[in-house]
Amino acid sequence: DIQMAQSPSSVSASIGDRVTITCRASQGISSWLAWYQQKPGKAPKLLIFHASNLQSGVPSRFSGSGSGTDFTLTISSLQPEDFATYYCQQSNTFPFTFGPGTKVDL
Amino acid sequence: QVQLQESGPGLVKPSQTLSLTCSVSGGSISSGFYFWSWMRQPAGKRLEWIGRIFSSGDTNYNPSLKSRVTISVDTSNNQFSLRLNSVTAADTAVYYCARESVAVAALDSWGQGTLVTVSS
Numbered sequence: 675d676i677q678m679a680q681s682p683s684s685v686s687a688s689i690g691d692r693v694t695i696t697c698r699a700s701q702g703i704s705s706w707l708a709w710y711q712q713k714p715g716k717a718p719k720l721l722i723f724h725a726s727n728l729q730s731g732v733p734s735r736f737s738g739s740g741s742g743t744d745f746t747l748t749i750s751s752l753q754p755e756d757f758a759t760y761y762c763q764q765s766n767t768f769p770f771t772f773g774p775g776t777k778v779d780l
Numbered sequence: 781q782v783q784l785q786e787s788g789p790g791l792v793k794p795s796q797t798l799s800l801t802c803s804v805s806g807g808s809i810s811s812g813f814y815f816w817s818w819m820r821q822p823a824g825k826r827l828e829w830i831g832r833i834f835s836s837g838d839t840n841y842n843p844s845l846k847s848r849v850t851i852s853v854d855t856s857n858n859q860f861s862l863r864l865n866s867v868t869a870a871d872t873a874v875y876y877c878a879r880e881s882v883a884v885a886a887l888d889s890w891g892q893g894t895l896v897t898v899s900s
Contacts, residue, residue: 708886716893720888727884729886769841773826
């Protein structure tokens, strides 16, 4: 299986901060990477697909970059509704696998 | 806008079979543009991909669960199902159904999730 790692595991930030989360795959996955946001007790929500494409309806303060093994999710100016856990997921190779998550809190 | 809703028992006894159904509304499960997927998430842990099915019935499964899992589709009722045999406490989790867009290779719509506890 392709192992997905994320860093940091948690980040404390303030409103308006720029937040960057990193995801690393144990082998190359081209651009087959998605980012999801999950709030407590809720289902994940797709933010980014194909590493850098913004899902319809997602605010433009979210952006993604990277290819191969190293990827980044950036929130340019943190808003109150952005406090959540963020997961990366690869869809290059079965079984699809998720990262352990990065919790963004105040 | 498509909506997905999981249903099934919230409590299953060890060694028995976990059965869940995902009802899809607002779109046809036969559209051909999507895979229909199951994931699970034990409390405090990362998401685990269980498998997916296309409207034709073609499936892909996580090898770690393949010997115990079956995903099926019922196009007449616009729903798909998960069966997991011989469950143990390790199968206790929130189970999600979701739609994977072929175009974007990502899970773009999710059900709200349902907690299944394995306990006697």
